[in-house]
Amino acid sequence: MRDVVTRMRFEERELKPYAEPVSSSELREGVVYFAVQFVDEEMLIPTMEPLVFIGRNLNPEDVGQLYFQDAGSYRQGLRHTSATGEDDSATLYQQAEAQVSHIFEYDRALDALMACSLRRQKAPASEL
Secondary structure, three states, X not given: OOOOOOOOOOOOOOOOOOOXXXXXXXXXXXXXXXXXXXXXXXXXXXXXXXXXXXXEOOOOOOOOEXXXXXXXXXXXXXXXXXXXXXOOOOOEEEEEOOOOOOEEOHHHHHHHHHHHHHHHHHOOHHHO
């Protein structure tokens, strides 16, 4: 018997001509955000990684530092406070508070990827 494929339609939306990253003041601990970055200057080859915001200034000498952990290890229960060294599989990211223009809430990350899709449609095949 053949599986029935249900057609899906994504809500139409108008994209802004600029990215809308989350403001560092809006970050909430334990919430998943998405790092969207591009490997090329033309912004045609995106990468996206889910990250959990785990806090600010986690080290005593920190000033204006934000910390993120890969979502996979966070969901497995591994926390930065329980990290013991080489055997830990968590990846932690430290980022200056003023340099989080690549961190998005889900829908805004999706907007960035859809804008990339539109750029890719216009780009020569040699750039893809």
